[in-house]
Amino acid sequence: MDESLENYHAVASMSDLEDRVPYPVDVGAEEIALVLMDDNVYAISNVCTHEYACLSDGYIEEDRIVCPLHLAEFSVTTGEVIEEPAEEDLQTYSVKVVDDQVYVKV
Numbered sequence: 001m002d003e004s005l006e007n008y009h010a011v012a013s014m015s016d017l018e019d020r021v022p023y024p025v026d027v028g029a030e031e032i033a034l035v036l037m038d039d040n041v042y043a044i045s046n047v048c049t050h051e052y053a054c055l056s057d058g059y060i061e062e063d064r065i066v067c068p069l070h071l072a073e074f075s076v077t078t079g080e081v082i083e084e085p086a087e088e089d090l091q092t093y094s095v096k097v098v099d100d101q102v103y104v105k106v
C-alpha cells in the first residue's frame with residue numbers, strides 16, 4: 001500500500017456522499033461521521049459529547065453539524081463546540097481521497 005496511506009482506512013466512496021449530508025462509518029470502535037462540504041470531506045466523531053446521540057442523525061447548517069437530541073452545534077471543520085449544551089469539542093480525523101475512495105486516519 002502507498003505509505004502515505006499508512007493508518008488510513010478505506011471507509012466510503014465519494015459517490016456515497018451527498019453535499020452536507022452526514023454519512024456514518026465505523027472504523028473498529030470509532031464511530032465517525034463523514035461530511036462532504038464544498039468538495040472537501042471532513043471526518044468528525046459521530047457521537048455527541050453532551051449525551052449519547054449520533055450526530056449523523058442530525059443535520060448540517062452552514063458549516064456546523066447540529067445534534068438531533070438537544071441541538072448542540074459543532075464546527076464540521078474543527079470539531080469545536082459552537083452552541084451548548086455540549087461543552088467538549090468533537091474529535092476530528094484526518095481524511096484523504098484517492099481515486100474516489102475516502103480514507104480516514106484512525
Ligand code: FES
Pocket residue numbers: 048049050051052053067068069070071072084085086
Ligand atoms: S446529546 Fe447532543 S446536545 Fe445533547
